[in-house]
Amino acid sequence: MLPEIFQIQRVRRETADTFTLDLARPGEASDFAFAPGQFNMLYAFGLGEVPISISGDPAHPQSLIHTVRNVGNVTRAMCRARPGARLGVRGPFGVPWPVAEMAGQDVVIVAGGLGLAPLRPAIYHLLGHRPDYGNFELIYGARTPADLLYRQELQDWRGRFDLRVHVSVDTAPTDWRGSVGVVTTVIPRARFDPANTTALVCGPQLMMRYTVIELLNRGLAPAQIFVSMERHMKCGLGLCGHCQWGPFFVCKDGPVFRYDVVKDWFERREV
């Protein structure tokens, strides 16, 4: 599968090392349809290809949005790129968040750090179809206030009456007016009916592990929890085996998994 050429329309700095890129096909306005939770393989020419979650609104597919953290040669080049620069795009790949199946239920979204990026399309979808869902709790944790993504949007979401937003950081300077404490401490305060709730979780694996424990403590069954996994994905098609995780290929069978399906593999050290 060959990459398609896209042009960077806009670069927004989110944190010291994280940027959001708006991409579009050069010279034509056309849609890039995707489902919340899917990812693309982004190619920096001459350097390599990396899997990046799509973080835009699925109802506005004219602009293809990715939030990229500068952690290596390829992502460094992407974060330094300016509007007009070109990238290769393959995708969309992967199993999305089950937003249609969640209709009629309460929803708890728990994001840690950069994990808010793959969840943002699901948030857009839920807010765009708000009457279809019950209580909606968004819980977001980061190391410090400076590490929070999409700060203006978080502020806007806080102002809504149909969504409760909880933001917590591990440590903060004293001018931070929000909550301080690990993100898992917020879960006992979240409002939802455990019998009729779906939880979507994305973040570092350690954060997800303890978040799942807290959600189970609140009475959710493993089948009501969905996690988004990250592995070293290369082909995006389940052919190369780089992202194999036990019996799964994260690129093809994931990145979104129902927790009861993967729970035996979640804690395994050797995979």
Added chain:
Amino acid sequence: MENLEPILAAHPFCQGLAPRLIHEVAACASRLNFTDGQFLCRAGEEATRFYLILQGRVSVEIFSARRGPITMQTIGEGGMLGWLWVNRESYHWPADTRAAGLTRALSLEVNCLREKCEANHDLGYEILKRYADSLAVRFRVYSLQLTDMFQD
């Protein structure tokens, strides 16, 4: 004098406590309001009270000469502050704590409650159960905080 028993009974710390025990705890309790930025305690001061937060939020801060004040934790509605006194004769606050916005709390007199726990071991056992539970939760939270989950 205001009857604080219903307010105490509604706080998570006292949930499940028999009314006669709530009655004993209420004898040590008073209601306090703190304005934004007002200190509930300062590091090094003797801890003569502990607090059950009813409304609002408090910030627990440590001071570093290089980094200035750093918020380590916030405690919101339903939380408690200063529970380490339970089996200590004398305890000093290890950190500053101040209100982040208007905060309403119940203040419990440490010596008063300790005497009641000694005199009535039913009460002592109930308080210690809650203490142990709170300690277990704090250990888990602090170990996660020290681990730095976002380093992953």
